[in-house]
Amino acid sequence: MGTCRDFALLHVSLLRATGTPARVRGGFGTYFVDGFHEDHWVTEYRLPDGGWRLVDPQVLHPSYDHIDFDPLDVPRDRFLVAGEAWRACRAGEADPETFGFWSDPGLRGMWFVRGSLVLDLACRNGVETLPWDGWEPLAGFEDHESLSADDLALLDAVAAARTDDDARRLYAEPRLAPPREILSKSPWFGLREVSLPQR
Numbered sequence: 001m002g003t004c005r006d007f008a009l010l011h012v013s014l015l016r017a018t019g020t021p022a023r024v025r026g027g028f029g030t031y032f033v034d035g036f037h038e039d040h041w042v043t044e045y046r047l048p049d050g051g052w053r054l055v056d057p058q059v060l061h062p063s064y065d066h067i068d069f070d071p072l073d074v075p076r077d078r079f080l081v082a083g084e085a086w087r088a089c090r091a092g093e094a095d096p097e098t099f100g101f102w103s104d105p106g107l108r109g110m111w112f113v114r115g116s117l118v119l120d121l122a123c124r125n126g127v128e129t130l131p132w133d134g135w136e137p138l139a140g141f142e143d144h145e146s147l148s149a150d151d152l153a154l155l156d157a158v159a160a161a162r163t164d165d166d167a168r169r170l171y172a173e174p175r176l177a178p179p180r181e182i183l184s185k186s187p188w189f190g191l192r193e194v195s196l197p198q199r
Helices: 004-017 082-090 110-124 149-160 164-171
Strands: 022-029 037-046 052-055 079-081 181-186 190-195
Touching (some): 004 022, 022 110, 037 079, 079 082, 082 110, 082 149, 110 164
Antiparallel strands (some): 022 037, 037 052, 181 190
């Protein structure tokens, strides 16, 4: 038993063991609940031509027989990486209240998209967070309205980052990288502080 992030991380580990560049991606799947963008984690691996492909290893199980696409090549409009979700919500092209957990109205909205954006940046830099991890100031669990114009501009830059160099440069920003002490809002243990090992 595991979460979508566990499936993705195991798949990433197997791909890396073969020498294939791969990473966990955080974002939102549109293929679980009609009209909703469910919090989800998938695998992204590099193709021989240098492009990246999304794979959803969790929905390869026969119980997901309603999936109408190949889980080994997930269309980018069926899984929105967190940067695309942020961009769409900021542009008014998507309703932030349709992003998060359909089953829990308290776990959705722009603050949730923002947290996913920062966690996805960490994953792009080889730090595979848990889905319920967060840290202040930009990946915390506080309301979105508390952000400054500078914070929003930085998050917009994260959403626009396309290259690995862009992701590395942005990750060096102290507001985005995880500090030594982070918050973990586990569904099993509630909100607690966690000390990360020194890197």
